[in-house]
Amino acid sequence: MLQISDLAYRYPGSKQPSLDGVSLSVYRGQLVGLLGPNGAGKTTLISHLSGLLPLQKGTITVDDLPLAKARRADPTRIAIAPQEYAFYPVLTVDENLSCFASASGLSGRYKSKRVETSIAATQLASHRGVRAQHLSGGLKRRLNLAIALLPEPDFLLLDEPTVGVDPQSRAFLLSTIQQLAAAGMGVIYTSHYMEEIEALAQEVTIIDHGKVLIQGRLDALLNTDAAKTRVTLALANPPENAATILAAYGDVAVTGDGFDVLLRPEVLPTTLFSALSEAGISISHAQFGRQNLENLFMALTHRTLRD
Secondary structure (H helix, E strand, O other), X not given: OEEXXXXXXXXXXXXXXXXXXXXXXXXXXXXXXXXXXXXOOHHHHHHHHOXXXXXXXXXXXXXXXXXXXXXXXXXOOEEEEOOOOOOOOOOEHHHHHHHHHHHOOOOHHHHXXXXXXXXXXXXXXXXXXXXXXXXXXXXXXXXXXXXXXXXXXXXXXXXXXXXXXXXXXXXXXXXXXXXHHHOOOEEEEEOOOHHHHHHHOOEEEEEEOOEEEEEEEHHHHOOOOOOOOEEEEEEOOOOOOHHHHHOOOEEEEEOOOOEEEEEOOOOOHHHHHHHHHHOOOOEEEEEEXXXXXXXXXXXXXXXXXXX
């Protein structure tokens, strides 16, 4: 198990901590979604796990060994496929994999085996002689992943692994990542694509301003009070103050042809419908259901734009 306990970090000269008491557990075979707005602390957390930042407060352990000691014993137990392209553009796919395999301490038959296994897992066989700079966006993402898989890590950190790829490449990457977790690898997956996290992750942690806002099993989180019911309404005779009337029952957003209302936990859709009827307002269309992850994320982190 990879265990993060009460992790805190403040960059020199910063008034606010980038991490403030973050705890997170990842088991082998488990895929954990890590979410947060820009500046939430995700990059700082990943930098700790990848060995780029020293501990200031808190602990990180791998199978009960402190991270530094675990890394000395096996530097490649935790691998990362970063958001940036992490390969040499002028080298071919084969040359990149050979180079990074050697950098990971692999040699001989085992090195050759891991290169072939990584190529097979990411379906890069037909591109192995192509310079990386000439690959498409999807192929570059697959090369990033292939490099991370070379040392056969126990835990894999994936930072926005599908940015800038076509739908087919995204589907392939998601399927491959799902298979890696099913085969026993622990995965921490960060993405701004909520539907990816919702499709893949068993556990989700949402952080903001360096703190954990909520974490737990995805199904449970989507049924908590924080995951309020969303009602989409089209009113037949909306008064000018319709948004104000609806705001008494939850958070309101005006859509192209009606309103989205994120109901407060104690408000049932039938309560809202009855109130509108009593006010003489007719409903031409209404749709409601369980909260999705994006709704939960927006409710917890609010809708303010982040730089």
